[in-house]
Amino acid sequence: MVQKQVFFQSVSFVNNLVLRAENLACARGARKVFAQLDFQLKAGGAMAVYGANGSGKTSLLRLIAGFLTPRDGALSLSGDGHEATQCHYLGHTDGLKANLTVAETLSFTARILGHDGAALDLSMLGLTAHQQQMVGDLSAGQKRRLMLARLIIAPRQIWLLDEPLTALDEQGRQLIDQLAQDHLATGGMIVAASHERLGFAGHRLQLNRQNHDMAAV
Template identity: 55%
Template sequence: MSDVLSDAEIGARHGLSAAAYDGARELRVEELACTRGAALIFDNLSFTVKAGEALLVGGANGSGKSSLLRQLAGLLPVAAGRIEMAFGAPDQTVHYLGHADGLKNALTVGETLAFEAALVGCALPAQISATLGLGARDWQFVGDLSAGQRRRLTLARLIIDPRPLWLLDEPMTALDTQARALVDALAQAHLAQGGMIVAASHEGLAFAQSEIRLGQAMEAGA
């Protein structure tokens, strides 16, 4: 039997419902520009992501995929244009999972999950370790986990503290087939409840309905 749950099973296990998020929520980006020092990374970028939608951001290395996500997360200044979020401030409504996982090697998996829940004042969902495929590793130190297991552990933040917009930077990196299926199931459950996703990736993502490629004059969803 597979350790990976379907998107429906994940939603049911953690109490996710189709009405979890307000369907009126929307992310709109208009004529956005990004610079690095004096260099222009991209400009005139426009797109809209509505409730239940996922956007894939592609492009070559250095095209600005990670920088775009950091702008959307409020971690990088906007050189020109604007970002409108019709659902609240990023620090309360956005999950940003970048290349750095922010995990503490000296904690166990179980301690990390408890810490993440306490940090946001949320109850730790039942069977979350099993959902992440880490059920037998609650007492293992984070520093002893493989790269793929660490990536699985960071996904806990998406479950523990539900937020409408997920910003995912290369979400499939270092993941095996089962872990990739887990990411897809989590994403599908999130979208089914009216969530939104913007994901930067060098590869296609099954849960994404539309795509833009940086480095090309493209506009999506405007």
């Protein structure tokens, strides 16, 4: 029996946080991506967003992150002190610099995310042996693992994950699952877009042009 490792400790999240979309519509340029989207997600909940290519999975995540503005309807957060809520966004692009080493990337990430400087145990990422390697020389899956470091370094209540399983091996997928479940257990919230089944997600949202399906798994 392997001791279950808990990655997140002493994190104070807004415990009655609710993310709500009402009649949400999104457009890229002149093209309408989706419309009349309603859903509600509470702290501790995870929602997997499915849909065909171009159905607006990424756009929905970018709306929640605040990069995009809704064409119509509203997206709101409520809860005590929800103004201070921050999110992690893991997109298609990795946000990594090929000319930095893994160790430099990790320390830079920790500094800009406002980590207190305490020693972090990042051994579960499986990159310990590659500390001095340039990020540009890592494999796609290893870069993906390096991206995940962000989730561990700084606690943010909302995680927006775009195709989180891409390029990861079986062990990497288990790592995501483990991280996500610990995050949800501490009151976090996850919205993930994927084409594959996500083990941790308790709700699924099927994006169609209209008539979206929101269901508990």
